[in-house]
Amino acid sequence: MDRLPDGYHELLSLMATVQLADQVFLSLKSAQAKRSPQGPSEGDLGWLVHSDDADVPPGPANICHKAARRFFERAGLDPTSFQLEIFIKKAIPMEAGLAGGSTDAAALLRMLWRIWKTDLAIELGLDPDRLTLQDLEALALETGADVPFCLKGGVRLSAGIGQLLSPALQAPAWPLLIAKPAASVSTAWAFETLDRDRQSGVACQKVEAEPREAQIWQKRLALENQARLADWVKNDFLEIMKEEIPAIDQTIKALARTGALAVSMTGTGSACFALYETPSQLHLAYKSLSESMTDTQLIMTRLSVEPEDLMG
Known part of the structure; x- marks a missing residue:
């Protein structure tokens, strides 16, 4: 970035x-x-x-x-x-x-x-x-x-400042658990922190917005075996926010113990998420974390993969 x-x-x-x-x-x-x-x-x-x-x-x-x-x-x-x-x-x-x-x-x-x-x-x-x-x-x-x-809406690759959007990608409507710690994050503060850390030598991953990137992600999302999904779901803000807000680090670790397909943070945080293969796995994770993370807001939902019909 x-x-x-x-x-x-x-x-x-x-x-x-x-x-x-x-x-x-x-x-x-x-x-x-x-x-x-x-x-x-x-x-x-x-x-x-x-x-x-x-x-x-x-x-x-x-x-x-x-x-x-x-x-x-x-x-x-x-x-x-x-x-x-x-x-x-x-x-x-x-x-x-x-x-x-x-x-x-x-x-x-x-x-x-x-x-x-x-x-x-x-x-x-x-x-x-x-x-x-x-x-x-x-x-x-x-x-x-x-x-x-x-x-x-839907699932898309976004580049630039948000003005460059890929066509809608086909993706499974995975069950999803959102975990929002008590701490909140201002987007402006998150970017200021990112810039400060980069100036001090903490580098973020450099990714070029090539046209092929959307094709690569479409192939990834279409795979029947999603064992590698965790390797592909990354967030440059996560390591920085885990240092700044320990609750985010604790939330990520707790979600990772639930057997999710992938775990990461949403945008600049502070909410984190976990993707699951089945609704039953989602419900088990929700039940377990509800008992152990009483100060965290937990929301069960799923991906909404259909784009909006603006012509209808």
């Missing part, structure tokens, strides 16, 4: 959606009141963005607010001409490396896209095709580095 002049990092990641999800509720109406002629600023749209979790940023600080604003502007519409309310019912742990905010923003973009295509553009007397799928993908990247993948 390389750090770019703008502060972003180029990564190469195998990304996968799982069946754990927040719920995003949207209310969209025409605004009744006339807004200020000076035009909108980040704080004066009057939109309500809130959640059942007090730790979720409200209003303009929320990534969903940013996504909605960018959507209307990309469609050539004045954001102040709409009354918008977004409610987020959280299930994805925060500051865990699970892209919870990005998945919420992607879900909102998909809702607005479908509303635009099936109803809103026609009501406004506009051509629905003035907003293209390429526009949607571009504003997803403007919203956040993980949002383009979350918009499309």
Whole structure:
């Protein structure tokens, strides 16, 4: 991974959606009141963005607010001409490396896209095709580095800052155990720590984003015998985070003792995961760890390997 002049990092990641999800509720109406002629600023749209979790940023600080604003502007519409309310019912742990905010923003973009295509553009007397799928993908990247993948879903190889995505890969819907220690990790802090350690001589694996890489992973995922999966599932952040946060090291070791196909950390952490061959193995691991790791949040789920249908 390389750090770019703008502060972003180029990564190469195998990304996968799982069946754990927040719920995003949207209310969209025409605004009744006339807004200020000076035009909108980040704080004066009057939109309500809130959640059942007090730790979720409200209003303009929320990534969903940013996504909605960018959507209307990309469609050539004045954001102040709409009354918008977004409610987020959280299930994805925060500051865990699970892209919870990005998945919420992607879900909102998909809702607005479908509303635009099936109803809103026609009501406004506009051509629905003035907003293209390429526009949607571009504003997803403007919203956040993980949002383009979350918009499309499935299992894909991601490169660059998140803008380069492979076609969806075929993969088994493996049972999955997510283990979130009490400690949380800020993504910004994780990258700062990574940069500091690299400057002090702690090197990360250098991987080139070659076109063949997606083909290699497709072959790996298609193998009947997945005994080598543990050798291929790596995370450059893991060794650094294990040093910084002992609970992550303890979680990885505990998961490794459950006989999983592969164990690693999600993104920048602090959540860790284990993949299993069968649901019964997953349930046995959950039962065992529930008794021994009472301060760790355990979530049973599975890979969600089907990509989103943005054309439907």
